[in-house]
Structure formats: C-alpha cells, structure tokens
Amino acid sequence: MLRNFIALLLTITLASAAFAQDAATPPEDTRAATGGAPTLADIMARQNGEQVPNATRELLTGDPLNAANVANQLGTLGGASDSEVYRALRFGTADVTVSTQQPAAGVLIQDRGMAWLQFRQGPLLTWGGYGMLGMLGLLVLFYALRGRIRIDGEKTGNKILRFTNIERFGHWLFAGSFLLLGATGLISLFGRVALIPLFGKESFAWLAMVSKWVHNNVAWAFMVGLIMITVMWLVHNIPNRHDLKWLAVGGGLFSKDVHPPARKFNAGQKMIFWSCVILGVSISASGLSLLFPFELPMFAKTFAIMNDTGIPALLGLGTLPEVMAPHEEMQFAQAWHAIVAFVFMIIIIAHIYLGSVGMEGAYDAMGTGEVEEQWAREHHGLWVEEMEAKERASGAATPAE
Numbered sequence: 001m002l003r004n005f006i007a008l009l010l011t012i013t014l015a016s017a018a019f020a021q022d023a024a025t026p027p028e029d030t031r032a033a034t035g036g037a038p039t040l041a042d043i044m045a046r047q048n049g050e051q052v053p054n055a056t057r058e059l060l061t062g063d064p065l066n067a068a069n070v071a072n073q074l075g076t077l078g079g080a081s082d083s084e085v086y087r088a089l090r091f092g093t094a095d096v097t098v099s100t101q102q103p104a105a106g107v108l109i110q111d112r113g114m115a116w117l118q119f120r121q122g123p124l125l126t127w128g129g130y131g132m133l134g135m136l137g138l139l140v141l142f143y144a145l146r147g148r149i150r151i152d153g154e155k156t157g158n159k160i161l162r163f164t165n166i167e168r169f170g171h172w173l174f175a176g177s178f179l180l181l182g183a184t185g186l187i188s189l190f191g192r193v194a195l196i197p198l199f200g201k202e203s204f205a206w207l208a209m210v211s212k213w214v215h216n217n218v219a220w221a222f223m224v225g226l227i228m229i230t231v232m233w234l235v236h237n238i239p240n241r242h243d244l245k246w247l248a249v250g251g252g253l254f255s256k257d258v259h260p261p262a263r264k265f266n267a268g269q270k271m272i273f274w275s276c277v278i279l280g281v282s283i284s285a286s287g288l289s290l291l292f293p294f295e296l297p298m299f300a301k302t303f304a305i306m307n308d309t310g311i312p313a314l315l316g317l318g319t320l321p322e323v324m325a326p327h328e329e330m331q332f333a334q335a336w337h338a339i340v341a342f343v344f345m346i347i348i349i350a351h352i353y354l355g356s357v358g359m360e361g362a363y364d365a366m367g368t369g370e371v372e373e374q375w376a377r378e379h380h381g382l383w384v385e386e387m388e389a390k391e392r393a394s395g396a397a398t399p400a401e
Contacts, residue, residue, distance in 0.1 A: 092325070103294050104326040112321070116331035124335065125189060128342035135346045139353045149359040151375050152257050159370040160384065167232055168369055174225025174276075180218045182345050184211035189338060219287050226280040233273060236264045242382065243267035253354075259378045266380065272351050279344045286337040290330060299332045300324045 042052045088094035089109045096106040163171070187195065188211060196204045245260045246267040252258035253268075260266075265273065289298045303320035306312055312320050321328070355362050361375035376384050 092323075107325040107327060110325055110327045112328055113331060116328075116335060119335060120189075120338070124338055124342075125193065128189075128338070131342055131346050132349065135349045139350065139358075143353075143358065146254065148357065149253065149354075151360050151372065152259070152378060153374045156373045158373040160373050160376050160387065161369060162365040162371045162376070163369045165369065168366055170225055170228030170232060171366055173221055174229050174280075177218045177222035177225055178344075178348065181215055181222055182341065182348075184215040184218075185338070185341055187211045188215070216291065219284075219291075222280075223284050226277070226284065229273075230277055233265070237270045237273045239267075239270060243270065259381065261382050262380050263386065264380060264383045268354075272347065275344075275347050279340050279347075283337060283340045283344065286333045286340065289333040290337060293326050293330045293333070297324070297326070297329045298336075299329055 045052050085094070089096070090111050092107070092111070094108075096108065098105045187207060191204055191208055195207070199207070240263070242261050242263065243266070246262055249255070249258050249260050251266060251268050252260060286298065289296045300322055303312075304322040307320055307322065312318065324332075355366070361372050364371050364375075373384075
C-alpha cells in the first residue's frame with residue numbers, strides 16, 4: 001500500500017512539472033497526411049519549448065507501406081526507411097540484437113528521459129532549495145522572537161539518565177550517516193549549478209566521484225541505524241492522550257512557564273520519530289532500487305496495479321507506463337529519492353535546531369546521555385515520575401544489607 005502511494009505521488013509530481021507544456025499540446029496529431037514528417041509549426045513549437053505530438057510517428061513503425069520501395073533501394077535497409085528505423089528505436093518497438101545479455105543493452109534510445117531531466121533541473125532543484133532555505137528562515141525568525149528556550153525552574157544539579165549508550169550509538173549512527181548522505185546528495189544535485197562555476201569541472205569531477213562512493217556505502221550504515229532506533233523506540237512513540245494536551249499548547253515552545261505532560265517522548269518528538277521511520281523506509285527502498293536496478297525495480301509493477309484500480313485515469317493521468325526500460329525505472333527512483341530526501345532534510349533541520357541552540361539542556365540527552373533533573377521535569381514530567389516509581393519499587397524489592 002505504501003509503495004502504491006509513493007508511486008502515485010511521484011507520478012502526480014512529474015505530471016504537474018510538465019503541465020504547462022501539456023496545456024499547449026494540440027488535442028490530436030494531425031500530421032498523418034505528411035507521413036509523420038515535421039512541419040514548420042513543429043519546428044517553431046520545439047523552439048518555444050512546447051511539446052510536439054508523436055502519436056503519428058509511433059504508429060508508423062512496422063508498416064511496410066510506410067517504408068521506401070525495396071526496388072528503389074540500394075539494398076542497405078530492405079523495406080525499411082531510415083525514419084522508420086529511428087522511430088522503432090525511439091519508441092521501443094525495434095527488434096534489437098546485441099552481443100551483451102545485460103537488460104539495458106538493447107535500449108538505444110530512452111524516449112521518456114527528457115521529462116525526468118527537465119524535472120530534475122527545474123522544479124526539483126527550485127522547490128527543494130526553496131524548502132530548505134524557507135525552513136532556515138523560519139528558524140531564524142523563531143529564534144529572534146522567542147530566543148533560546150531556557151529551563152524555567154531552578155536547576156537542581158542532579159542528573160537523570162535519559163538515554164543509554166546503545167540508544168545514543170543508534171541515534172548517532174542514524175544521524176551521522178544521514179548528514180553525510182544529505183551533503184553528498186546535495187553535491188550531486190547542485191554540483192553543476194553551484195560548484196562547477198566555483199571550482200571548475202576537473203575539481204568537481206573528483207568531488208562528485210568521492211561523493212558518489214560515500215553516498216552508496218554510507219547508505220548501509222543509515223539503514224542499520226534506522227532499524228536500531230525503530231526497534232528501541234517504537235514502543236515509546238505510540239500516540240496517547242497526553243499528546244493532545246501537548247499539541248493544544250504547542251508543547252510550550254511559544255510560551256514561558258508552559259510545560260505540558262509528556263512521557264519519554266512528547267508529541268513533537270513522536271512526529272519526528274515517525275517521519276524518520278516512514279521517510280527512512282521510503283528513501284531506503286528507492287536507494288536500494290538505484291543500487292540494484294535490474295533486481296529491484298519499483299515502479300512498473302506498481303503502475304500496473306494502480307492502472308487496474310482506475311485511480312490514474314480519475315486523476316487525469318491516463319494510463320501509467322507498465323513496461324519500462326531499466327533507465328526509466330532508475331529515473332523514477334531517483335526522482336522519488338530526491339523528493340523524499342528534501343522533505344527529510346527540511347524536517348531534520350528543525351530537529352537539529354531544537355536539539356542544540358534552540359533549547360537549553362536538550363543536547364545533553366544525546367551528548368552525554370544524562371540531563372538536568374529540572375529540564376526533565378519540565379519537558380518529560382510523566383517520564384520522570386515513571387523512573388522514580390521504578391527506583392522505589394527496585395529499592396523496596398532489594399533486601400537490606
């Protein structure tokens with residue numbers, strides 16, 4: 001179900017990126033009389049960045065009547081013309097024989113790749129960059145208005161164990177690998193636009209090669225960290241009635257001396273946790289598909305299931321492609337991988353802020369594992385009461401020496 005939703009959302013995104021061009025496309029291809037030959041109107045449309053219909057060309061492949069007369073040929077192509085051979089290669093209907101048996105070897109022209117390239121160079125970079133800058137701007141504004149969230153009560157000087165060593169190891173394995181993946185991913189996406197003008201093509205080529213190696217290998221640490229934090233903290237992040245009280249007052253983030261009840265994780269932390277789990281699983285799946293495109297294709301089978309439901313047709317997307325070249329599978333996977341990564345990074349930027357400069361005492365939880373008792377009572381009062389109850393029960397059960 002999750003994979004179907006992912007594929008549907010990605011398809012809508014890619015379709016919307018080309019909406020402006022599609023709006024200008026004629027409702028039908030009227031070039032049957034020319035044999036599919038381009039007209040002056042076609043040439044002008046391409047120069048204006050408009051989409052030119054290809055239905056006539058695609059239907060002309062495989063029909064001997066559309067090919068040159070064999071008697072008038074020099075014998076090089078038989079009953080096929082150069083145009084027909086090109087169309088068959090372009091639209092994937094040619095009977096191609098290659099020496100290598102690799103799945104992608106027979107794909108000489110990947111016709112749908114231009115939509116992916118335009119999406120990657122346009123909306124993906126634009127809106128992804130705006131999203132990250134927008135979150136940074138909001139945090140700067142929040143800090144200017146609210147300042148650092150301080151411990152309101154008097155500090156006791158007592159420390160409470162917040163996270164064990166294994167919990168902190170899982171967190172930093174997950175967080176550290178994510179930061180490396182985010183940095184190397186941004187280098188790959190924005191390198192041509194931002195880095196080549198600064199460092200030149202040769203320097204960027206070396207940086208891109210190292211980034212790709214780091215990205216592909218650190219991904220395994222990310223997935224291990226994701227499994228660890230999910231197993232360790234899942235039971236603590238099940239929503240409860242106290243979360244509604246926390247949300248009702250904004251967690252006390254916007255007001256002083258407001259401390260709603262919370263257990264080990266409050267409602268805000270639970271939202272971060274489930275975002276990490278859901279987005280982490282999604283980005284791991286698309287990453288594995290990119291690492292093993294022949295063994296783990298994601299979208300063709302999913303699109304077939306979605307077409308059977310009729311949802312794409314209801315949304316005006318027509319019939320989604322059910323047969324894809326490996327190149328196209330990777331393009332869909334890369335687009336989804338990048339979309340999820342941008343959403344993930346925007347959320348994590350806010351998390352890093354609150355866990356460091358935004359809140360006094362918060363970093364100690366993952367820095368040393370121990371937090372100031374007053375901080376714990378203000379932000380996780382119910383959890384402190386539970387820990388104290390366990391200590392009393394443990395002390396009562398221990399025989400006196």
